[in-house]
Amino acid sequence: MPRSVRPRTERLRTEALLVRRVPFGEADLLVGLFTEQGGLLSATARGARRSSKRFPALEPMHLLRVTLEIRPGxxxxxxxxxxxxxxxxxxxxxxxxxxxxxxxxxxVREIAPAHTAEQAAWHELNGLLDRLDGASTASPQALLAETGLRLLIAFGWGLELTQCVRCGRACDATQSAQVDPARGGLVCRACGGGPLFLRPEPRERLLAAMLGDAPEIPEEDVPIALELVEGALTAHASGG
Ligand SMILES: [Zn+2]
Incomplete structure (x- = not known):
């Protein structure tokens, strides 16, 4: 008899974060995991709802170590x-x-590509969770805003806040800039401008935060930073 050419099941052992859990079938769970080695993966946890003993660790926020069997295709x-x-x-x-x-x-659940290791995003996300778990005095919202700006960079969608994304003209350091996060950053008036205004000082501070040069984003900059992040993520999540 010819040898079977059935592709082999791969076993992946990796650190992971639980990003989703929904009932599946009569006794199982469908889980979404953002893993260090394999990126975003969906998996079934057989019997997880019949007995909590089977997978006692399936809780969000904690750093998990999981073993997955992945059949090609x-x-x-x-x-x-x-x-x-x-x-x-x-x-x-x-x-x-x-x-x-x-x-x-x-x-991360909405924008990470499936089955693709994203080391930089992995470190940003875990860094945020560790800081939220630690004794940091920074506000959770400020930590979230900084992580959002840096997650965009990790996924290759870092916001351009120094020059117009259309014509490349540098932004005057003394002027407010118009920003269209869906188009990736600053858009000068001649190129149509954008829905958000960013004053010079916050622009400098957000640039420093993106580079990791700032201690933390001040509270007054958090709303605009989160608007920028959400605007960019929404555009990318919808396939933009
Ligand atoms: Zn322009």
């Missing part, structure tokens, strides 16, 4: 093991921090 992997590698108990017990963490996890 199959859309869903199979989760065979999950353990908590590093618990984030302080984060898990604080509603304001949880809300912020949930928003960041949702961003």
């Amino acid at each position: 199959a859309e869903l992997a199979q989760l065979t093991e999950a353990a908590i590698e590093r618990p984030r108990l302080r984060l898990a017990g604080d509603l304001a921090r949880l809300e912020v963490a949930g928003r960041a996890l949702r961003w």
Whole structure:
């Protein structure tokens, strides 16, 4: 008999974050995992709803270590093991921090390409969760805004805040800039402008935050920073 040419199942053991969990079938869970080694993956956790003993660690926010079996061509992997590698108990017990963490996890769930390792995004997201779990005095919203700007860079969509994305003209350092996050950054008036205005000082501070040069985004810049991030993410999530 000829040898089987059936492609082999790959076993992936990796750190992971739970980004989604929904009931599946009678006893299973469908989970979305953002993994260090394989990026965004969907998997079934068999029997997870019948017995909580099977996968006691399937909780969001904590750093998990999972084992997945991935059959070539199959859309869903199979989760065979999950353990908590590093618990984030302080984060898990604080509603304001949880809300912020949930928003960041949702961003990654919506924009990360499937089955593609995204190391930079992995480190940004875990860095945020660690800071939310730590003793940081920065506001959760400020940490989220900074992470959002840097996640955009990690996914290759960093906002251009120094020159017009259409004609390349540098922005006058003393002038307010018009920004269209869906088009990737500044758009000068001659090129049609954008829906958001960014004053010179916040622009400098957000640029520093994107480069990791700033201690933290000041509270007054958080709303515009989050608007920029959400605007860019929405454009990319809808296939823009
Ligand atoms: Zn222009």
